[in-house]
Amino acid sequence: MKRIILVLSVFLLTANVFSQDASKAKALLDEVAQKVEGYSNIYLEFNHRIDNYDADVHQETLGSVNLKGEKYHLNYMGTEQIFDGTKTYIIIHEDEEVIIQKASNNQNETLTPSKIFSFYKKGFNYQMGELKNTKGIKIQYVKLTPIDSDSEIDNVMVGIDSRTKHIYTIIETGKNSTITTLEVRTFKTNQPISEKLFIFDEAKYRGQKNYTISEPN
Known part of the structure; x- marks a missing residue:
């Protein structure tokens, strides 16, 4: 009986520590x-990196974004993205094309401008994760683990x-071993x-620039 009480006490103490940490x-x-x-608004310049060592994939790109509430104007990989709160306008200058998309409700999306914070x-x-010193800056990490076991995400470190x-x-x-890193510069x-x-x-893109504008159903 004493052993059962001891094990139960340790279990409850551990659960309490984890609860406080969370x-x-x-x-x-x-x-x-x-x-x-x-x-009122935020301007970010960032470094976006994708690594998958198993597939030998390494890609690094600089970008910038203006944020105001849920609205944003993103410049990334030679394209612009404008989100007006309802639709996203992807402007691909190289192809002289604009793709219009409705707002996404995908809960698995994390590294998107509207949801970054x-x-x-x-x-x-x-x-709570580690406290690290990076380039003279003390960075406190928080580890996020998806509640949904079917999520494609293993974890997110903020x-x-x-x-x-x-x-x-x-x-x-x-879970496919791809690591996506966003570093604010x-x-x-x-x-x-x-x-x-x-x-x-x-009018600017359809008329003056004569870009192709498409809005998938």
Whole structure:
């Protein structure tokens, strides 16, 4: 009986420690999200890297994005993406083409501009990770593990600048061994930008530039 009580006590103590750790991890992510919500807009320059060592795939690209609430204007890999809150306009200059898409409800998407500061809120378990010193910056990592066992994501590591409480890096590891890393190089807030930045000018691309515009059903 004493042995059973001892094992039960250790189990309850361990469960309590894990619960406190999860609460601490989520509280830190909430602090980051609340701080971001206080900005009228955000400008990011970032490095986006995809690695799969089994398949010998290594790809690295620089990009930039303006964010205002859920709206964004992204420049990445020679294309522009404008999300006006309802639709995404993908402008492929090389092909002189614009593809219009409705907003996605895919919960498995994490590294998208609209969800970068909020994706953690649904579908994940939380755990505090390591505190690392990167380029003289103290980065506190939080590990997110999908609740859905069928998710294509194995885990997501969110690195947070301990001083500014801004996201420094997001590292997503897929179950197919693909590692997708987003590293923030520049973080600016409350910039003087025009609302037109988040509006697709159809007359400009259909008329002046004569781009092909398609909107799949």
